[in-house]
Amino acid sequence: MSYARGGSSLTQQVAKNLFLSPRKLLVRKLKEFFLAFRLDRTLGKKRVLEIYLNIAEWARVVRAEAAARTYFHKSAGDLTLEEALALAAVLPSPLKHSPLQPDVMWQWRKA
DSSP states (O other), X not given: OOOOSOOOOHHHHHHHHHHSOSOOOHHHHHHHHHHHHHHHHHHOXXXXXXXXXXXXXXXXEESHHHHHHHHHSSOGGGOOHHHHXXXXXXXXXXXXXXXXXXXXXXXXXXX
C-alpha cells in the first residue's frame, strides 16, 4: 500500500510535529486530524501559525527568528512582506529551495 504526499493542513502538520511520530499510518492520520481540530479550537489560527513557523526547519536553522537572521540579517519582526513571503514559500522543503534564490516552485508558492 502506498500513501500520497501532502494534503495536510498547517494545523495538522503542527499536531504531527509536536505530538505524533512521523510514521505513515492511518491511525496516526486520524489522531492528527482530531489533534488539529482541538488545536484550532483552543489556540486559533494565528497562534497555530506562530507555532508552525517556530518549529519549522529552514535548512540548518530552526525557528522563524533564526531563519530571518540567517537569510536576511534582521529580526523576524523587521522583515518586509516580500522577505516574510520568501521564507514561507520555501517551506516545507528549505533544503531544496532557498528564500534567497527564487525558483519556479518558490514563485508559485509565494503567489
